[in-house]
Amino acid sequence: MNILHIDSSPRGATSHSRKMTAELVASLEQTHSNAGVTYRDLGHQPPPFVTEDWQNGAYTPEEQRTPAQSAALEYSDAAIAELLAADIVVIGAPMYNLTVSADLKAWLDQIIRINKTFTADYKGLAEGKKAFVVTASGGGGYGAGEPMEKINFQDPYLRTAFGFIGITDVEFIHVNNTAKGDEAVSESVAGARALIHTATLSSVV
Numbered sequence: 001m002n003i004l005h006i007d008s009s010p011r012g013a014t015s016h017s018r019k020m021t022a023e024l025v026a027s028l029e030q031t032h033s034n035a036g037v038t039y040r041d042l043g044h045q046p047p048p049f050v051t052e053d054w055q056n057g058a059y060t061p062e063e064q065r066t067p068a069q070s071a072a073l074e075y076s077d078a079a080i081a082e083l084l085a086a087d088i089v090v091i092g093a094p095m096y097n098l099t100v101s102a103d104l105k106a107w108l109d110q111i112i113r114i115n116k117t118f119t120a121d122y123k124g125l126a127e128g129k130k131a132f133v134v135t136a137s138g139g140g141g142y143g144a145g146e147p148m149e150k151i152n153f154q155d156p157y158l159r160t161a162f163g164f165i166g167i168t169d170v171e172f173i174h175v176n177n178t179a180k181g182d183e184a185v186s187e188s189v190a191g192a193r194a195l196i197h198t199a200t201l202s203s204v205v
């Protein structure tokens with residue numbers, strides 16, 4: 001069983017999403033004794049942005065690409081291979097300006113690629129995986145039925161983007177109110193830990 005573990009906070013030890021993805025992956029590893037983990041730290045090693053060579057290369061058969069186009073697609077090729085090899089994907093996602101960080105968006109731009117993870121008639125090619133998204137946000141109230149739900153462009157975007165490539169089994173774990181003091185953070189982390197426990201159990205197939 002392969003786990004792809006992705007962090008995208010530029011922070012280190014103080015990052016709440018990092019702490020929680022680490023706990024979730026450790027918990028999954030305990031449950032799945034045969035688990036192998038591949039790790040990508042997008043917060044500290046940001047993916048490259050898509051370029052003209054990247055785009056032209058993506059629409060050109062591999063054997064006809066220029067060396068510059070092949071080079072531009074190297075990161076994407078490697079990131080897609082990691083994604084396709086994974087059974088479970090764990091993603092740490094800080095909320096930045098109501099959606100994902102630029103680093104995570106850059107990774108999504110690298111892995112959502114025609115003929116690799118979706119077809120021209122919009123069939124997802126990365127099916128059969130489970131994704132856990134651990135978000136961290138300074139504020140709160142972004143959940144279903146809550147006052148800020150309508151301005152939460154992070155959860156719906158990630159659910160739709162993963163669904164587009166065939167990953168429809170997406171579970172969210174939220175650490176909210178990280179900017180609201182120790183008590184609020186403790187409460188939020190406790191809630192996330194409870195969900196991690198349930199999520200780990202639900203990952204047993």
Ligand SMILES: Cc1cc2nc3c(=O)[nH]c(=O)nc-3n(C[C@H](O)[C@H](O)[C@H](O)COP(=O)(O)O)c2cc1C
Pocket residue numbers: 009010011014015016017018093094095096097098099136137138139140178179
């Ligand atoms: C550039 C930037 C934008 C942010 N935008 C939001 C936001 O829209 N809503 C929110 O609740 N918190 C926002 N925050 C706070 C972060 O979501 C919060 O610090 C979170 O804990 C970051 O995740 P991390 O702890 O894993 O680094 C923002 C922080 C930064 C640095």
